[in-house]
Amino acid sequence: MAINLPPKYDPKSVEEPIYRQWIERGYFRSAPSDTRSPYCIVIPPPNITGALHMGHALNNTIQDILIRWKRMQGFEALWLPGTDHAGIATQNVVERELAKDGISRHDLGREEFVNRIWQWRERYGNRIVEQLKRLGFSCDWERQRFTLDSGLSKAVNTVFVRLYNEGLIYRGNYLINWCPRCHTALSDDEVEHRPTNGKLWHLKYPLSDGSGFITVATTRPETMLGDTGVAVHPDDPRYIHLIGKTLRLPFVNREIPVIADSAVAMDFGTGCVKVTPAHDANDYAMGNRHNLPRVNVMNPDGTINENGGPFTGLDRYECRKRLVAQMASLGLLEKEADYDLSLSECYRCHSAIEPYLSDQWFVKMHSLAQPAIEAAKSGAVKFHPDRWVRVYLDWLENVRDWCISRQLWWGHPIPVWYCDNCRNIIAATSAPTKCDKCGGTSLTQDPDVLDTWFSSALWPFSTLGWPEETPEVKYYYPTDVLVTDRGIIYFWVARMVMMGYKFMGREPFGDVLIHGTILDEVGRRMSKSLGNGIDPIEMIEQYGADALRFSLVMLTLEGQDVKLSTKKFEMGRNFTNKIWNAVRFALMKMPEGLATEKPLDLSGLQLYDKWILTRLSQTIEVATAEQGAFRLNPAISAIYSFFWNDLCDWYLEAIKADLQPEAPAARRETASRVFLAVLDAALRLLHPYMPYLTEELWHRLAEFYPVRDLSGSVRACETIMLAPWPVSTDFPRFAREAEEMELLKTAVSAVRNVRGSRNIMDKVKLTAMFDAGCAENLSALESSRDLLLRMANLKSFQAGVGVTSPPGSATEIAPPLTLFVPLGELVDVEAERAKLSITLERQRDGIMRLEARLANPEFAAKAPANIVEKEHARLADMKATEAKIVREIKALEMIG
C-alpha cells in the first residue's frame, strides 16, 4: 500500500490546520432553512475576565457533542457563542490593574474608566474564546455576541422599560446587601455564607429610669449605635414588666423603647434583642411593625458616619473593638463568648456584606415566576437529571424581589432619566430630549447600572436579534437545550425561563442538562486560591484535544461530580492512538483498487464479518438512544468498547489472514469492504466526541477508498462533520452467527487461558480437544475450524460431544465447552487436580445455593414461570459442568 502513517497519533500536527479549514469552509455556520429543522444551543457566555478551566471544557464539550451529532443527523444546527461583560468581576479586574499605577477609577472619572474597560476587553476579552476554539468547538463564530453590544443593550432597555411601565420594576429605599469594598448593592443570590468563628457579646443597656439594666446579645456590637429599640417576647415573664419602658442607649444617648414582638426567641441569648432597623433584615421588619425609626450609622465604605457619636469616622471593625472596650470599662459588658456564625460575603471579593439602607431598583418577581413554575410542572422545561427541578421550583416558589441596580460603572446604564426641574421619572429605551411632564430639557440619567444577570436572563432571545423580528428569532426560538452546572440554576436558568415567557410567550429551551462539577483528586473544588486546577490547554498540549474531550465525557456520569487528575487523560490519549492504529492497519493491509462502488455480495460474508456488522448495528442503536436521553457517557462507553474490544481485539485479528496478499482475492475484498464500512461508521460515531482525529482519519481513508458503504452508493461529502450519523438499519444483523462467534471467542479464550496458567508461550502451537456439549455447538466449532486454529494458534483440534480427557491433558472448564490440551510429559497432574478441585468446590457451592432456592416451595409457587424455568435450566447446566469436572478429576487420579 502506498501509505504508511506514523505509528503514533500526533494531535499537534493535525488539530490546528483542521480547525482552520472548518472555519474557512464555513462548516460551523448556520442560517434559517426552509428544508431543515432547527437545532439550537446558546452557549453559557463565559465572563470576559475568565480563563478557560476544566468546568468550561466539560460544559462546552457536552454542547459540542450534541451540536455535532444533530448536525450530522441533518438538523440545521446552530451553536450560538458569546461572552458576558460580567459587571463586578470585570470592573474589579481593571480597578486592580489601575491600582498598580496608583490610580483609582475616581481619578479617571466615569467616562474614561469605562473607556479603559473597553480597551481592556479589546485586548483580553476574547482570550477565553480563543481557548475554546482549541477544543474544536463548532460554534457559529460569525454570530458571536457580547452582552454589552448594541443589539443586546437595546434588548435590555426594551425589557426594562416594559417591565417598568407594567409596574414590575420599582424603585425604593430598602435594606439591601451592600459590599463596602465593591461599593455596590448585591442581590440576595450574590451573597455567600461562610461559617466563621465569631463572638457573641452580652451588652447591658441601662433603663432610663435608673431602675436597672436589660442585657442584649449581639454578634455585631457596632450596630448598637443604630439601635432604635429592644424587643422581648410578649409572653416572657422575665421581661413582661419592662415592656413600654425606655432605655438610654450609651454613647449616643438615645431613648429607645422596650417593645414586645413574638418573633423574639425566649430561649436564645438573654431573650432580649437589640433592634437595628437600618442594619439588619429582621430588625428592619420588626421596625416596620412597631414604627421604629431607622438610624443609618454607616457610610458606603464601611466606616461609621456622623450618627455614630464618638465613633464617627472609624472603620466598622475598629469601631467594634473600641466600642466593646468602652462598654467593658463602663461595666456594661456582661460577657463575651465564642460563637460560630455564618458570615455573609460578597461573591466576588469575599468582603463581609453589610445590610444597608439605600435607594435601589427592584423587579417584582412573583407574577413573573408563575409561568416558569408552570413550565417545569408541565414538562415544557425538563431537567436532566430531573431532581434539579426541585431546586429550581423551591427558589421560584419562594422568590423574593430582585435588586437589579448596581453602583458600578461597567454595565448597562439604567434607562431612567430624572427631570431636574420637576423630578419626573422617565424610563425610555433611548435618551429623551425633554421631560414629558414639564417639558424641561435638563435631564439626568440614573447613575446606576443593571445587575449582569439582568442581561443574561435575555440571552436566549437577545442573541437571536430580539427585539427586532429577525428570521433567526422566528426560526431558532425556542432553543433546544441548555447545558450548565447546578451553581447557576437560580442566577440564570430560572430567570431565563421567566423572561422567555414574559417576552417571547414561551420557554427559552425545552431541556436543561445539569452536569457535574469538576473536582481535584481528593474531591475539592478546583480553585485559583487552592492552586489545584488542571489547565485544559496544558492537557491539550500534552494529550490532544480529542483525548481531553473523550476523557472528560468518559468520567462524567449523569450529573455526578468528577474527581480529576492529569493521569485520567491517558485513557483518552491511549484511545486516540488505538483508533489511529486501526486505520493505520487498514491503510497498510487493504488492497489497492478496491471496487467499493459495487454493492457488496453478502453471501461472501464470514462468521466474523456477520458478527462485527451485528455488533456495529447494536452499537449504533445504543449510542443513538443514549445520546437522545442526554446520557453521553453510556453512549461513548458503548462506542469505545465496540471499537476496542470488538473491532480491534477480535475482528481485526480475525481478518489479518484475509488481508494477506496471498489470500483468495474475493475473501480479501470482502473482508476489506466490511472492515472499511465498519471503520467508516465507527469514525462517524466517534466524531462528535473526537472531532479532529476522526476528520483526519476519514480523509486518509477517503484518499484511497472513496466510497465505503456496503451498498456502494456514492457519498459525496467533503467532511465527516457533514457525513450522516449512522443508522442501525444501515447494517444487517445476524443473530445466530453473532452467538456462534461468541462461542468461538469462548473457545479461543479457553486455549489462551491454558497457556496463561501453564506458562506456555503464545508462539507454541498446541493441539486441542473440545467437548462441545451439544451438536449445535459442535457444528459451530467445526464450521469455523480455520478461524479457531488461527486465533488460538493451534496445530489441530478435535471436537465432539461427550469427548473425555486424553491422558496427560490440561483441562479447562469454559461452559458450555470443555477444553483438553494434551501436554504429555509437561502436564503437572497434581496441579491440574488441585485446580479442578477448586473449580469443583466453587461449582458445588453455586449448585447448593441454587438448589436451596429451587427447593423452596414458595419459589415455585410465587416466582414468575419464566424465571423458574430459567433457574432450572441453569441448575441443569451447572450440574452438567459439575459432572464433567468430577469425571476429569477421576481421570487424573487414575493416572496419578
Added chain:
RNA sequence: GGGCAUAUAGCUCAGUCGGUUAGAGCGCUACACUCACAUUGUAGAGGUCACUGGUUCGAAUCCAGUUAUGCCCACCA
C-alpha cells in the same frame, strides 16, 4: 434547622424492570516486543455491595432507620 446527593475491588466508577457465579478503567502480578498499536497484547489475583432492621420465594437493587462525606437553602440576635 431544612433539602439533595454520594457510600460497590487498592483507586476512580458502572450495575436498566428485584432473579449475574457483582462488572469496567487505572493500579498490581506473570508472560509476550520482526509481522497496526508497549500509549500494546494475553492471562491472573483482588469484593461481608457503609451499617442495622424490614418487605419479598428471592435484595447491591425496594422501604425505614443509623453512620460518614459533599453540595445547596435558611433572618434566630
